[in-house]
Amino acid sequence: MHLISIYNTWNNLDDNVKKHYKNWLELHPDKGKDEQYWQSTEGLHGLSKDDLKRIIEGKYTTSSSLTVYIEEHLKKQANAFLISAGFIDMEVTRSVIEYEQKRQNQVNFESGREKEMEDILYQALMPVFCKSLVFIPLHHGDSSHYTLLLIDTINSCFYHMNSMRPEETISESHNFHFENAKFVVKYINGIMERVLEREVEMTDMVKETRRWILDKKINGYELVDSVSCPQQDKTSTDCGPFMLYFIEEVMTSTESSKLTKGGEDMRRKMLHVFAHLNDEAYALMGQCAFFCSRLVESLKGGFSFVIRDSLCTLVACGAGPLASLISAEHAELLACCKAVDFHPSIIETDAMEVKRQLDAANMPNTSTLGRMYEDLCEKMAEGGTWKVTYANRRINTAAHLLAAHACSWEQEKFYFSVPDIIQAAIAADYCRF
Structure with a gap:
C-alpha cells in the first residue's frame, strides 16, 4: 500500500465527491466487499465496494474498475470528440497471455489451443481494426500488472507502453511484459494473415478490414517498446491508472511517443468519473x-x-x-x-x-x-x-x-x-x- 497515493487521492478529491463516497460507504457499513456500487444497464460490467476502496487506498486496481473507466468514460470521450479509436477487452488479452505463459513454462499446459486463442482475439479485434488508434490493454496474468499495447496507424507501428519498465541492464529477453506484448502481436499478425489470404468468411466487415490492412501496410508494422513513457513510483501499485492515463493522453495528442508527464492523478480522476455513475x-x-x-x-x-x-x-x-x-x-x-x-x-x-x-x-x-x-x-x-x-x-x-x-x-x-x-x-x- 502506498501511503502517499492514499493521501493524495483522497485529499485531492472535490468536496462534493468526498461527501458522495462517505455517504455511500456509511449507508453500506456492514456489507461485504462485493457489495455492488454500480452496474451497467446491460449488466456486462460494474463496480463493487472493494473496487472503490482499492482505488482510494492505493492498492492494485481491479480489471473491473479499469474496464468501467474505459467503457463509461474513454469510449464516450472518443465518440464526443470524433476520435477514431477502438478498444479491446483486457480479459481477452489476459487469456492469450496466460496461455502463452503456460506454453513457455509447460505448467498446466494444454497444447493445440493456439487457434482458439486466435479466434478469441479475432472476434474482439474485427469490429475495431479499422480505427486509427486501437487500444489493447494488457493484463499480465498473475503478476497483476497492466501495460498498454497500441496499434498506431498514425505513426505506423505497434507501440508498447509500460509504466514500470525494467532496469536498462536487463536484457530484452528478460523484459517479461514486453515478451507478453510480443505474444499478442504474434496472434494479431496471424489474424491479419488469415484475412489477407481469405481464410475467413469474407463479410463486408472483413473486406473493409482487408483493405485497411493493405492500405495502411499494418502487416509490416514493427513492435516498439517505449523507453520514454512516464514511469510510476516503484513503490506504488499505479500500473492500472497509468495505463488509463496512456490511453487518455494518446487519444487527445495522437503522439504516442511524446508523453512526458505521469498519471499520478488518475486515481482521483477515476473516483470523480465513478461518482457521477452512481450520483442521482x-x-x-x-x-x-x-x-x-x-x-x-x-x-x-x-x-x-x-x-x-x-x-x-x-x-x-x-x-x-x-x-x-x-x-x-x-x-x-x-x-x-x-x-x-x-x-x-x-x-x-x-x-x-x-x-x-x-x-x-x-x-x-x-x-x-x-x-x-x-x-x-x-x-x-x-x-x-x-x-x-x-x-x-x-x-x-x-x-x-x-x-x-x-x-x-x-x-x-x-x-x-x-x-x-x-x-x-x-x-x-x-x-x-
Missing part, C-alpha cells in the same frame, strides 16, 4: 440543465444555459442579453426560466439563494422576486419530476463563457450543437465529468 444527479434519465448568468452593470447583463444529457453530452444551449436587472439573483433566475423550456430533470446552479428559494417551492414566497419563483416552479412542475442542486462555478465554465459573450449581443441565440465560441470550454468541462 447523473444517473437520472432525462436532461441536466447547467446555467449561469453574468451581471455586468447594475441594470444589464447576460444569461446562458447549457443542457446536457445523462452522459454529460451537450444537447442544447442558449444565451442572450438581459436588461432591467435588480440583482445577480435576478439574472440567475431569468437564466433558469429560459432553461426549463427544455424540461430538464435536474437544475444545477451556483447561486445558493436560488436553490434555497426553489427548494421552498411549497411555501409562500414574499421576497422581491417571489412571483417569478412561483411562476418558475409552476412551469417546472408541468414538465414532470425535477430537482435543484448546487454546483461550484468551476463545474461549468462553458456556460459562464457563453453568458459573457451574450452580454454584448442584441438578441437571444440557441444552439443544438456546440458553438465555436465554447468548444474548448466544453472539452474541458467534459474531462472534469
Whole structure:
C-alpha cells in the first residue's frame, strides 16, 4: 500500500465527491466487499465496494474498475470528440497471455489451443481494426500488472507502453511484459494473415478490414517498446491508472511517443468519473440543465444555459442579453426560466439563494422576486419530476463563457450543437465529468 497515493487521492478529491463516497460507504457499513456500487444497464460490467476502496487506498486496481473507466468514460470521450479509436477487452488479452505463459513454462499446459486463442482475439479485434488508434490493454496474468499495447496507424507501428519498465541492464529477453506484448502481436499478425489470404468468411466487415490492412501496410508494422513513457513510483501499485492515463493522453495528442508527464492523478480522476455513475444527479434519465448568468452593470447583463444529457453530452444551449436587472439573483433566475423550456430533470446552479428559494417551492414566497419563483416552479412542475442542486462555478465554465459573450449581443441565440465560441470550454468541462 502506498501511503502517499492514499493521501493524495483522497485529499485531492472535490468536496462534493468526498461527501458522495462517505455517504455511500456509511449507508453500506456492514456489507461485504462485493457489495455492488454500480452496474451497467446491460449488466456486462460494474463496480463493487472493494473496487472503490482499492482505488482510494492505493492498492492494485481491479480489471473491473479499469474496464468501467474505459467503457463509461474513454469510449464516450472518443465518440464526443470524433476520435477514431477502438478498444479491446483486457480479459481477452489476459487469456492469450496466460496461455502463452503456460506454453513457455509447460505448467498446466494444454497444447493445440493456439487457434482458439486466435479466434478469441479475432472476434474482439474485427469490429475495431479499422480505427486509427486501437487500444489493447494488457493484463499480465498473475503478476497483476497492466501495460498498454497500441496499434498506431498514425505513426505506423505497434507501440508498447509500460509504466514500470525494467532496469536498462536487463536484457530484452528478460523484459517479461514486453515478451507478453510480443505474444499478442504474434496472434494479431496471424489474424491479419488469415484475412489477407481469405481464410475467413469474407463479410463486408472483413473486406473493409482487408483493405485497411493493405492500405495502411499494418502487416509490416514493427513492435516498439517505449523507453520514454512516464514511469510510476516503484513503490506504488499505479500500473492500472497509468495505463488509463496512456490511453487518455494518446487519444487527445495522437503522439504516442511524446508523453512526458505521469498519471499520478488518475486515481482521483477515476473516483470523480465513478461518482457521477452512481450520483442521482447523473444517473437520472432525462436532461441536466447547467446555467449561469453574468451581471455586468447594475441594470444589464447576460444569461446562458447549457443542457446536457445523462452522459454529460451537450444537447442544447442558449444565451442572450438581459436588461432591467435588480440583482445577480435576478439574472440567475431569468437564466433558469429560459432553461426549463427544455424540461430538464435536474437544475444545477451556483447561486445558493436560488436553490434555497426553489427548494421552498411549497411555501409562500414574499421576497422581491417571489412571483417569478412561483411562476418558475409552476412551469417546472408541468414538465414532470425535477430537482435543484448546487454546483461550484468551476463545474461549468462553458456556460459562464457563453453568458459573457451574450452580454454584448442584441438578441437571444440557441444552439443544438456546440458553438465555436465554447468548444474548448466544453472539452474541458467534459474531462472534469
